[in-house]
Amino acid sequence: MKLLHIDPFAGISGDMTVSALRDLGVPEEVFQEALAALPITLPECRFVRGERGGISGWRFRVKGHDGEEGHAAGHHHHDDPHDHAHDHSHGHGHSPSHSHSHSHHHGDSHTHGRTHDEIRTLLGQSRLPEEVKQHALSVFQRIAIAEGGIHGVPPETVGFHEVGAEDSIADIVAACAGFAHLKLDRITCGALIEGTGHVHCAHGTFPLPAPATLALLQGIPFRQVEEPWEHITPTGAALIAEFASAFGPMQETSVSAIGYGLGSRHTPNRPNALRLILGASIDSGSTDCDEVVELRCNLDDLTPEHASHALEAILSAGALDATLTPTVMKKGRSGWILEVLCQEEKAGKLTERILRETTAFGVRRHRMDRLKLERHHSSVSTPYGEIAVKVGTLRGEILQQSPEFSSCAEAAARYGVPVRLVHQAALQAGIEGTI
DSSP: OEEEEEEOBTBBOHHHHHHHHHHHTOOHHHHHHHHHTSSSOOOOEEEEEEEETTEEEEEEEETTSOGGGTOOOTTOBSOOOSSOTTOOOOOOBOOTTOOOOSOOOOOSTTTTOOBHHHHHHHHHTSOOOHHHHHHHHHHHHHHHHHHHHHHTSOGGGBBOSSTTSHHHHHHHHHHHHHHHHHTOSEEEEOOEEEOSSEEEETTEEEESSOHHHHHHTTTSOEEEOSOSSOOBOHHHHHHHHHHOOEESSOOSEEEEEEEEEEOSSOOSSSOSEEEEEEEEETTTTTSEEEEEEEEEEEESSOOHHHHHHHHHHHHHTTOSEEEEEEEEOGGGOEEEEEEEEEOGGGHHHHHHHHHHHSOOSOOEEEEEEEEEOEEEEEEEEETTEEEEEEEEEETTEEEEEEEOHHHHHHHHHHHTOOHHHHHHHHHHHHHTTOO
16 A cells, blocks of 8 residues: 655645655656646746755745745734745635725735635636546635635635635645645645744734634644744645545555655744655555545434435435434433445535435534455355355455345245345355355
8 A cells, every 4th residue: 555644743834745745756747737737827836955954855936925035925924934924815705896905915916816716717627637626626625614614604705815826726736736646545644733823814813723724624633832833824734634534653654755845934943844754554465445434413303214214315325334323312312323434525415415314404524544354245055045245354364254135035035934044054155165
């Protein structure tokens, strides 16, 4: 299994992610081709070598949006060790008559950034590979949902300032292209830290984490350290939320490459760099592993008949599995805990099905890894004919055998015997090694 571990020991931002991918070995052409596929003309984007605290790495710089090239941070002023001090996404509900009263100093034709709808159109009209396009759309969608929740507006009406500017668009698209180029099986992320200072923006002074960053980090573990500057930008948080499937120490891995992406400023205590570690799982042949999404909600006013119907509807809509567990809820009311497992691409559709088929007002979503035995289907010979059996193996050793109920039921009907007898016969045939 090809693994990538993100080690954000000094934090993470969009440009640092792109820089670390370049240092990891992703060719520069991959990033430039992705940016050229956009239907807009971006300022010059280039990589330069540098060092932070004795650590050598790349920096990704967008002309006119880099503090070291004279860019004024405008309405954002904080001790941010990363390149883009204006990386915060402050969203609003936009209407055609909406005008901004904020002071921006980006010096380009898009000083007010773009709306989420405009960015979706931009990406939709691009010539980006489908995988890159879908991840970029998803990253911006995550930011729009976070900003919409903060400002109390629907995600589709959110207007971005800084995240809608050229440098942040370049960061997100280039990062998605770099991850896609590596053709990874799994991405994990180490311990995240954030400072305890404040960020000053158009909407006032906020304690760290910045509001959008905190919203994007929901469900992701992090801790604060006594350092008065920002470690995690909203773009960095959105990229982690999009790509990382597990958080914590790096699993046992055979390391093949290491990349460092540098921030613009020299900071005390630790080098201002992001480290990416590429390798292969030592135990990749023992089990199969994939990423699934768990959808969960509590239901306290659903009858058993409606609960059963909802479960069948959810399974027929493509869930990998779905269960209803009876429980006792507040004020002694009986209820259900609904848990649904699905592939990530079906999570949205199944969330809507849950909301339509049950009395839920909301659905919790959790991304998780699923370790599986290697599976295949076979058949066994029994006195009741051939019975289909699902077999689970570990490095070639059979650990699980499960006769298919439908196959057992058909045989039982043909021979006029109870299903349990057919099931027992199929299990015994498997034990005797006829598979």
